[in-house]
Amino acid sequence: MVQDNARAPFWRGRRVLLTGHTGFKGAWLQLWLRDLGAEVTGYALAPAAEPNLWSLLGSGARSIIGDIRDARRIAEVVKETAPNVVIHMAAQALVRESYRDPLATFGTNVMGTANVLEACRGAADLQCVVVVTSDKVYENRELGEPFAESDRLGGHDPYSNSKACAELVTGSFRDSFFAEGPPLASVRAGNVIGGGDWSADRLIPDCVRALAAGSTVTLRHPDAVRPWQHVLEPLSGYLTLAEALVTDPAAAPRAVNFGPDPASFCTVREVVDAFSDRFGGKPGWRRDPGVHPHEARGLTLSSALADRTLGWRSRLGLAQTLSWTAEWYRAFSSGENMLDFSKAQLAQYQAIP
Numbered sequence: 507m508v509q510d511n512a513r514a515p516f517w518r519g520r521r522v523l524l525t526g527h528t529g530f531k532g533a534w535l536q537l538w539l540r541d542l543g544a545e546v547t548g549y550a551l552a553p554a555a556e557p558n559l560w561s562l563l564g565s566g567a568r569s570i571i572g573d574i575r576d577a578r579r580i581a582e583v584v585k586e587t588a589p590n591v592v593i594h595m596a597a598q599a600l601v602r603e604s605y606r607d608p609l610a611t612f613g614t615n616v617m618g619t620a621n622v623l624e625a626c627r628g629a630a631d632l633q634c635v636v637v638v639t640s641d642k643v644y645e646n647r648e649l650g651e652p653f654a655e656s657d658r659l660g661g662h663d664p665y666s667n668s669k670a671c672a673e674l675v676t677g678s679f680r681d682s683f684f685a686e687g688p689p690l691a692s693v694r695a696g697n698v699i700g701g702g703d704w705s706a707d708r709l710i711p712d713c714v715r716a717l718a719a720g721s722t723v724t725l726r727h728p729d730a731v732r733p734w735q736h737v738l739e740p741l742s743g744y745l746t747l748a749e750a751l752v753t754d755p756a757a758a759p760r761a762v763n764f765g766p767d768p769a770s771f772c773t774v775r776e777v778v779d780a781f782s783d784r785f786g787g788k789p790g791w792r793r794d795p796g797v798h799p800h801e802a803r804g805l806t807l808s809s810a811l812a813d814r815t816l817g818w819r820s821r822l823g824l825a826q827t828l829s830w831t832a833e834w835y836r837a838f839s840s841g842e843n844m845l846d847f848s849k850a851q852l853a854q855y856q857a858i859p
Contacts, residue, residue, distance in 0.1 A: 516749050518543035521631070523587055525549045525574055525622060526595030527567075530703040531638075533559040535593065535741050538852060540566050542745075547587045549580065550596050559702030562844040574618035577625070584625040591748055592635045594622045597669075601642075602707040604665035615668035616675060623679040623690070632688045634751035636744055637676045641696030641733060641765065641807050642666035652768070652808040655694075655761045673761070680760065689751040693744055694807070695764040699777075699827065700737035701834020701848065713778055714835050717787040724794045728775035733807050735766035736827040738855045739820050746816050759815050765807030770824040777828070784832035821858045 522539055526532040527548025539546045546567035553560050568587075572579050574596045584592075597615050598604065604611040619637060626635055644653040645660025659674065661667030676692045684690040699710045716723045743764035750758035778791050812818040822830070830851060837847045 513745065513749065514542045516753070517745075519545060520590045521545045521547070521588060523547050523549065523584065523589035523592045524595065525580075525593070526597060526638075527569065528553045528558070528560040528571075529595065529599070530559055530700075530705065531698060531737055531741065532595050533563055533702065534700070534737050534848075534852075535595070535744070536560075536567060537563050537848060538738075538741060538745070541849070541852060544591075547583070547589070549574070549583050555704040555706075557704060557838075559704075559844075559848075562702065562838075563848060564845060574621055575613050577621040580621050581625040584629055588631045589629065590631055590633045591752070592622070592626055592632065593638070593744060593748065594619065594635065595638045596622075597638070598665070599640075600705065600707055601663050601665045604663055604668065608664035611664045612668045612671070615665075616671045619672040620675050620679070623676065623683075627679075627683050627687075629688075634688050634748055634755075635684075635690045636748050636751070637672065637690070637692045638744065639672050639676075639692050639694050640666065640669040641694055641763070641805060643670040643673050643694055646805060650806075652765075652806040653763070654808045655759070655763060655811055677761075689755045689758065689760070691747060691751055691758065691760045691762070693740070693747060693762055693764060695735070695740035695743070696807075697732040697734050697805075698737045698740060699734060700831050701838070701851070702844075703737075709774060709777060710781060710831060713781050714785070717782065717785055718839070720787075723778055723791040725774055725778065725791050726794050728773065728778075728791065728793055730774050730805075731771055732774070732805055733765045734770050734772065734777060734824055734827065735820060736822045736830060736855075738852065739766065739822060740764040742821075742855075743812060743816070743818050746818050750816055757815060759811055762812050762816070763807045763809050764812055764818065765809045766820045766827075767823065768806070770820070770827070771806050772824065777824075780825070781828050781832060784829050785835065786832075821855065 528550040659670040661670040
């Protein structure tokens with residue numbers, strides 16, 4: 507893996523178009539790219555939650571509020587900004603919301619991805635494109651085996667299926683329009699936690715809200731197993747892959763998982779208990795007795811390809827991931843400057859060998 511202190515020369519001065527910069531992962535990635543000296547333009551909807559990480563960190567970069575379903579506007583933005591690197595993260599990212607509004611989910615995740623890739627065709631200064639999908643793109647037959655990049659794509663719920671479709675769109679554009687052009691790759695990660703997420707129907711934000719209110723956390727599927735990882739882990743993978751696509755395109759993979767160490771695979775209820783202990787409260791949890799839409803019981807990833815081709819591997823174990831996350835939310839509750847605190851966590855992460 508490219509060491510963080512050696513990464514800055516690659517990114518310094520590079521023009522990056524980052525879609526989804528107002529989201530949880532996007533705000534962290536924008537902060538990191540700014541720290542590396544990239545010239546970042548963000549394109550996304552306005553933040554959906556209040557508070558939100560993007561507002562706390564400050565933009566520090568050009569920010570364009572827009573919808574990736576607007577093909578004409580995203581084409582204009584690509585033309586105006588002439589990016590060297592495009593990282594496409596904008597998405598409808600919630601499983602439960604995909605059941606409430608499947609058409610908007612497919613419109614954003616499938617046609618939105620097609621719009622971004624169409625806008626990138628013929629961009630004169632473009633050096634690579636990275637499309638961010640999800641760990642849920644695989645056909646999950648609940649066999650308990652970690653998913654590898656060669657496994658069949660699928661998806662039961664509209665969110666998972668839309669992300670699998672985004673993978674197919676990416677593959678089609680790569681084969682049809684990018685075969686002789688700049689490299690185009692997709693990345694798969696998920697169940698990302700860390701400071702600054704206030705999304706609805708997500709585990710850590712639900713825990714933080716319950717701890718603040720002194721209430722009990724209600725869990726739909728407490729025994730579901732997921733590959734939990736700190737938000738900076740997959741982001742480091744995205745940066746590593748983008749650099750490899752530009753500097754050594756023949757060796758860089760075109761679809762790659764960025765998942766945690768297998769020791770970080772654990773159940774929802776275990777995460778709630780461990781996070782609550784670190785946050786400084788004990789709300790406990792209860793199983794929601796209601797009838798809920800289908801969600802996979804187990805989901806794990808193999809990151810062997812990332813290790814073999816990029817030298818990438820996770821740096822944080824689950825205990826450290828939960829501690830960093832709890833520390834971030836405690837700092838926010840105490841009124842600390844969250845830009846400074848977030849920069850300190852980023853620097854701490856980059857210092858890990």
